[in-house]
Amino acid sequence: MIASANRELEASSRLAAIVESSTEAIVGKTTDGVITSWNAGAEHMYGYPATEIIGRNISELIPQDRAGELTPILERVRRGERAEELDTKRARKDGSLLDVAITISPIRDSSGVVTGISSVSRDLTELRKAEADRRALGDRLRQSERLESLGQLAGGIAHDFNNLLSVIMNYAAFVADETADMPAVRADVEEIQSAAERAARLTKQLLIFARRETVRPEILDLNTIVADIHALLSRSIGEHIELVVEPGANVSTIRADRGQIEQVLVNLAVNARDAMPQGGTLTIETRPVELDDDYIFLHPDVRPGHYVELAVSDTGTGMSKDVIEHIFEPFFTTRPTGDGTGLGLAIVYGIVIAAEGTMNVYSEEGIGTTFRVYFPASETRVLATPTATTSIPRGHGESILVSDDEPGVLELTSRILRNNGYTVLGAPTAEEAMSLAATQAFQLLITDSVMPQVSGRTLAEQINELQPGLAVLHMSGYSPAVISPPGSRQHRVGFLQKPFNQRALLESVHATLAP
Numbered sequence: 001m002i003a004s005a006n007r008e009l010e011a012s013s014r015l016a017a018i019v020e021s022s023t024e025a026i027v028g029k030t031t032d033g034v035i036t037s038w039n040a041g042a043e044h045m046y047g048y049p050a051t052e053i054i055g056r057n058i059s060e061l062i063p064q065d066r067a068g069e070l071t072p073i074l075e076r077v078r079r080g081e082r083a084e085e086l087d088t089k090r091a092r093k094d095g096s097l098l099d100v101a102i103t104i105s106p107i108r109d110s111s112g113v114v115t116g117i118s119s120v121s122r123d124l125t126e127l128r129k130a131e132a133d134r135r136a137l138g139d140r141l142r143q144s145e146r147l148e149s150l151g152q153l154a155g156g157i158a159h160d161f162n163n164l165l166s167v168i169m170n171y172a173a174f175v176a177d178e179t180a181d182m183p184a185v186r187a188d189v190e191e192i193q194s195a196a197e198r199a200a201r202l203t204k205q206l207l208i209f210a211r212r213e214t215v216r217p218e219i220l221d222l223n224t225i226v227a228d229i230h231a232l233l234s235r236s237i238g239e240h241i242e243l244v245v246e247p248g249a250n251v252s253t254i255r256a257d258r259g260q261i262e263q264v265l266v267n268l269a270v271n272a273r274d275a276m277p278q279g280g281t282l283t284i285e286t287r288p289v290e291l292d293d294d295y296i297f298l299h300p301d302v303r304p305g306h307y308v309e310l311a312v313s314d315t316g317t318g319m320s321k322d323v324i325e326h327i328f329e330p331f332f333t334t335r336p337t338g339d340g341t342g343l344g345l346a347i348v349y350g351i352v353i354a355a356e357g358t359m360n361v362y363s364e365e366g367i368g369t370t371f372r373v374y375f376p377a378s379e380t381r382v383l384a385t386p387t388a389t390t391s392i393p394r395g396h397g398e399s400i401l402v403s404d405d406e407p408g409v410l411e412l413t414s415r416i417l418r419n420n421g422y423t424v425l426g427a428p429t430a431e432e433a434m435s436l437a438a439t440q441a442f443q444l445l446i447t448d449s450v451m452p453q454v455s456g457r458t459l460a461e462q463i464n465e466l467q468p469g470l471a472v473l474h475m476s477g478y479s480p481a482v483i484s485p486p487g488s489r490q491h492r493v494g495f496l497q498k499p500f501n502q503r504a505l506l507e508s509v510h511a512t513l514a515p
Contacts, residue, residue, distance in 0.1 A: 025100075025121040028107070031078050031114060033058040033070065045100075045123055047093035058119075061090045063097060077106045077117050090121070099124040161199065162498035167408035169196045169499055170416065200499050217255050217355075219378055222286050222308055223247040229262055233269045233284075240279035241272075248287030252377035254308050256355040264351050267344040268312040268371050275316025275369060285311040291374060302358045306377035311370055318365040327361065348373075392503050393510035395421035399441065400509070402426045403433040403459060404448040404475070409498075413446060413475075416502050417509070430454035430462075437463045442470060444513055446496075449476035460493075473512045475500070 025045040028037035034057055038050040046053075046061060053060075059070055066089060073083055083104040089097045100121045107116035172192045179185040226245060234243055254261075265284070272282045289309045291302065319327070328349040348371075352359050356376050363369040400422050404410040407428060414424045425442075427433035430451060437445075445463055447456035454462075460472040471492040494512035496505060 025119075025123075027058070027119050027121070029058055029117040029119070031074065031117060033074055033117070036116065042121070045092075045098065045121065046090070063089055063091050073104060074117070077104055078114055080106050080108075080114055082106070087124070099128040163406045163409055165196055165200050165499035167406075167412050169193065169200070169501060170412050172196060173502065174415075196499075216257050216259075218258060219253050219255055220258055220261060221251075221253055222261070222310060222375070223251055225258065225261055226265065226284055226286065229265055233265065233282075236266060237269055237273040237282055241276055242281045244281060244283045246283065246285045248285065248309075251286050251288050251308055252306060252379060254355070254375040255378045256375060257351075260351040260355075264310070264348050264373065265312075267348050268373075271344055271371075272312060272314035272316065272369070275314050275318075280315035280368075283311075283313045285309075285313075287311075288377065289374065302356070302374070303376075307357070307374040308377050310373040310375070312373075313368060313370040315368040318367050318369055319361075319363040320365060324361055324363060392420075392506050394506070395509070397421065397423055398443045398513060399423045400425075400444045400446060401433060401436055401442040401463075402446045403428070403430065403451070403456075404446075405429065405451045406448070409448070409475075413505065416505055420502075420506055422509070430459045433459060434462060434466075437466050441467060444471045444473060444509065446473045446475060446509070449474045471512050473508055 025042035026037075026039045027035060027042050029035055035054050038048070038053050042053075043049055059067070062070055069086075069088060073086070076083060083102070086102045086104065088100060088102065090100050090102075091097055101124055102119055102121045104117060104119045106114040107118050109115050172189050176186055176189045176193070179189065226247060230243070230245060237243060269282060269284075276282070287309050289307050291304055291307050293304055327345050329346060349359065352373055352375075357374050359371060359373045361369065361371050395417065400417055402410060402413050402417070402424060403426070404413065405428055410426050410428055414426045417424045425436055425440075427436055430453060433445075433447070436442075445460055447459050449456040451459070456474050456476075460470075460474075464470055464472075469492070471494075473494040473496055475496045475498055492512060492514075494508050496508040500508075
């Protein structure tokens, strides 16, 4: 009899030790929910020591918005039923909320009567956070892939349009020069030129989104740029909106294209203005930040380290999740048809990614929106920019071979060069260009970078075998970063972005021919 009692005591002690050492919260309660036992796992999970919580009702752990859960659970357990893996939330002593899975069971006496309740709670907070992070990462990767596909499409369209615009713009310039004494005709030509320039700006915006626009990075002070553009932003947003600028202290420089950074500011400000038709506050802030490994996990396209944050916030209408999912796509807009191009935020996205940065948007409907843009920090000081010369250089009989598969561009380029002192031969195919190069010497090859069968770079390499040291000027609607592989820049190898005007062509030729 005594031995049996000792065995039961030992078993009870072992069970108590197991309960006490469990990392899960094991709690005993009366059938009314009054806490009667509280293990170490519960202390750790909820923050209450046993001496403080025993004797109080379990309802104190239930958030107000879930108060209705308790009564049905207690009634079920009193009937002898078991509640399996209830996914819910519970409150810690400090007020923070936990995601928990709770199994609730009746405690019976020797006759089977329910005399109490036992619950085992497992903390799911980290699991839920990991699941949310994985979903967010998946959403971001899908959005990046979608934007990358749209960028390739936009870049291809812009490249083809730039060939056409080069012809339209320059032939319009020829007509304008030849009709100086015909005001009515000249006025019509100027309208053509104006429309072509607007179209060129549109294709440039598409190339920026596609990250195929020529970028001229320099060391910039973001605070200085914000200060310099303050007056322009004030005029852009109107008097009904208050503009607040809060520059941060100890903000590092960044390396980016100044014109593009100004465009980021203007586009975000205009987007904020449109979200506040009845007025509001537009706030622009800068500050140094550190992007750590936790941030990088959700943004694998950037590296951890020092960044400069540009935050643009409005107190406008806010955006739904569905809208946020598409705001960086080209031509997506919530504005009425014909009101804007829908390229503003797509351009911002393209500029930021090209600068090796990243961006996020936070928005609540009826409250407002904040765009946070992160640029990699640079420790280099801002240097003065040299002034450019204004005279257009002319040729002195230099022999140039021009190769372009677009007949209009080939004829246009040849005409400009001949009119400005150069000797020119044209070739619409790489095969014809090679044939000409095999029989006569040239001082410069001008070639379209993207041609059928043989690329401009391959053509240049082949002709260079016939004429070593030949200067080469590549032309393309894409940027040199897309056309040329890393490390391919050489002496006497130039690049001209389409669409181009006469000055741009002649300056590029002069620079490429320079010894």
